[in-house]
Amino acid sequence: ALLEGGVTRIAGDKPQFIAVPTTHGTGSEVTMWATVWDKVENKKYSVSDPENYPDHAVYDHRLFETLPLHVSVASTLDALSHSLEALWNRNANPVSDHFAFESIRLILNNIDRLDENIPVNVRKELILASMYAGLSFSNTKTAAAHSISYPLTLHYGIPHGVACSLPLFPLLKINGKGMGDKLDRLFRACGIEGTDELEKKVRESVSGKVKYSLSESGVKESELDGLVGQCFTKERMANNIVELNEDHVRKILKDIVR
Numbered sequence: 001a002l003l004e005g006g007v008t009r010i011a012g013d014k015p016q017f018i019a020v021p022t023t024h025g026t027g028s029e030v031t032m033w034a035t036v037w038d039k040v041e042n043k044k045y046s047v048s049d050p051e052n053y054p055d056h057a058v059y060d061h062r063l064f065e066t067l068p069l070h071v072s073v074a075s076t077l078d079a080l081s082h083s084l085e086a087l088w089n090r091n092a093n094p095v096s097d098h099f100a101f102e103s104i105r106l107i108l109n110n111i112d113r114l115d116e117n118i119p120v121n122v123r124k125e126l127i128l129a130s131m132y133a134g135l136s137f138s139n140t141k142t143a144a145a146h147s148i149s150y151p152l153t154l155h156y157g158i159p160h161g162v163a164c165s166l167p168l169f170p171l172l173k174i175n176g177k178g179m180g181d182k183l184d185r186l187f188r189a190c191g192i193e194g195t196d197e198l199e200k201k202v203r204e205s206v207s208g209k210v211k212y213s214l215s216e217s218g219v220k221e222s223e224l225d226g227l228v229g230q231c232f233t234k235e236r237m238a239n240n241i242v243e244l245n246e247d248h249v250r251k252i253l254k255d256i257v258r
Helices: 069-087 094-113 120-140 144-156 160-165 168-178 182-190 195-206 221-231 234-239 246-256
Strands: 033-038 043-048
Touching (some): 043 144, 069 144, 069 195, 094 120, 094 182, 094 195, 144 160, 144 168, 144 221, 144 246, 168 195, 168 246, 182 195
């Protein structure tokens, strides 16, 4: 596969590829992407190649029955991030919007039901939401929230789904002006009044289940300035519908530190 840093795909016939996800988060089973995290060098690499698309994706809710609560929450937040980032994306199109709206609706209808005993129907709807999210961002790629998340995961061990969802709410306020009628359509589809209600619902639903601020994960306010430059992954930031600068990112980090 094409790997950042100049590594190229190994030649040869591709065997049949059957993808079977075990979290309702990444949606990678319907995309051509994968990631490699180098914990020694503190770097994250993206693998991108059309041959990464599987021949079949199989979803079986029984494989999720023993998924720990904190992983269930973090992976659901990852799917929410994929969907919102697809909506405020320069590469968005009617197909990606359709899947993103449906994914967010399913997530918001079920996120408050994530608890120690998660009903089967909730799992099934979140699995479907993750798949829709994958189909959505497979059209658009991710954007600023994911870019900001990478140093948070690499340096502080914040789970990926949590790290990329924390910037969503400040970004929604920044990007809303460039989204046309999408925000109103989103709020109508989800039966919520606006951005503040969306944030309140998500925060209340995950409270006590995952650490949901930077300070809870050991990030000090004095360290934020040193993180700002690391939050800019060029390809991801370029997809954001509003061009962000360091002042934007600094404010986003300050908004989510507590």
